[in-house]
Amino acid sequence: MKRYHPIMVTLHWLLALMVIGALGFGLFVLHETPNSDPEKLVLLKMHMIAGLSILLLMLIRLVLRHTTARPPAADxxxxxxxxxxxxxxxxxxxxxxxxxxxxxxxxxxxxxxxIVFGGSGAPLPKDFHHIAAHEVHETMALLLMLLIAAHIAAALYHQFIRKDGLFSRMWFGSRD
Ligand code: HEM
Ligand code: HEM
Known part of the structure; x- marks a missing residue:
């Protein structure tokens, strides 16, 4: 088995874009827009829909990881x-x-x-900093960025230093 299943490949690259996009959007757009800004509601809505889609696709991918054949771990x-x-x-x-x-x-x-989906018309809280889960969300964002940076560095190390063609394992083509 030379490659991951094409659905795993599609989900990997789609989720890579979505996760990196949600991190960038969270840090550079949401975090920078005060809750008093009338635009904030629509920005939160976009982020929440994207985040929930990421969760759903990631869970589907976790199931597929265990139900499709994949190449042995790279050396x-x-x-x-x-x-x-x-x-x-x-x-x-x-x-x-x-x-x-x-x-x-x-x-x-x-x-x-x-407020965001029910159209209750209630105002947003002043900010989210008093909410414990928000602390977790912020800290995990940093951890996730570190993990992704290490992951990309590892992929580049395989591809360009070990020259073992690792990228082709996460791409489309014959799997035998
Ligand atoms: C531009 C960014 C990225 C590059 C260049 C990249 C590259 C790769 C490559 C080449 C593989 C195959 C490794 C192998 O065969 O063992 C892989 C696997 C994997 N990647 Fe990425 N990746 C990126 C982003 C991400 C992101 C954002 C995530 C998740 C947050 C992610 C999660 C995974 C996981 C979990 C695997 C193992 C296969 C699986 O169980 O799904 N990758 N990546
Ligand atoms: C894997 C998916 C997600 C990623 C990568 C992500 C990323 C981020 C980041 C980087 C921030 C900025 C943190 C900061 O304030 O410094 C943020 C804020 C936030 N996220 Fe997410 N998020 C995800 C999913 C979700 C989901 C599913 C929801 C809710 C349904 C959500 C709700 C929020 C809220 C309410 C904030 C606070 C906005 C603000 O500070 O003004 N996120 N997110």
């Missing part, structure tokens, strides 16, 4: 590193799921479902 060239490849991949799943979970908990605590 990093270091026996110790080889042992953490699979746990690191699971950490990426866990970090994204905790990210979405803490986002949902923040939104529930701030009454956002009614």
């Amino acid at each position: 990093t060239g270091f026996p110790l590193l080889n042992k953490i490849v699979t746990p690191m991949h699971y950490l990426l799943y866990i970090a994204v799921i905790v990210m979405a979970g803490s986002g949902m908990a923040t939104s529930k605590a701030a009454g956002l479902p009614e």
Whole structure:
């Protein structure tokens, strides 16, 4: 087995764009827009819909990871590193799921479902900083960025230093 299943490949690259996009949008757009800004409601709505879609697709992908054949773990060239490849991949799943979970908990605590989707007309809270789940959401964002940076560095190391064609495993083509 040379490659991941084409659905896994599609989900990997679609989710890579969506997760990196949600991180950028959260940090550079949401975080920078005060809750008093009338635009904030629509920005929150976009972020919540995107975040919930990410959660759904990530869960589908987790199921497919266990139900489709995939190539044996790549050799990093270091026996110790080889042992953490699979746990690191699971950490990426866990970090994204905790990210979405803490986002949902923040939104529930701030009454956002009614304000953003229910059209209740109630004002947004002054900010989200008093909500514990928001602290988790912010901290996980940093952790997730570090994990993704390490993941990209590892992929580049394989591709350009070990030259083992790792990218082709996460691309379309014959799988035998
Ligand atoms: C531009 C950014 C990215 C690049 C270049 C990249 C590259 C790759 C490559 C080449 C593989 C195959 C590794 C192997 O065969 O063992 C892979 C696997 C994987 N990637 Fe990425 N990736 C990126 C972004 C992400 C993001 C944002 C996530 C999740 C937050 C992610 C999660 C995973 C996971 C979990 C696997 C293991 C396969 C699986 O269980 O789904 N990747 N990545
Ligand atoms: C994996 C998916 C998600 C990612 C990557 C993500 C990322 C982010 C980031 C980076 C921020 C800015 C943090 C900061 O204030 O410094 C943020 C804020 C926020 N996110 Fe998410 N998020 C995700 C899912 C969700 C979901 C599913 C919800 C709710 C249903 C949600 C609700 C919120 C709320 C209410 C804020 C606070 C906005 C503000 O500070 O003004 N997020 N998110």
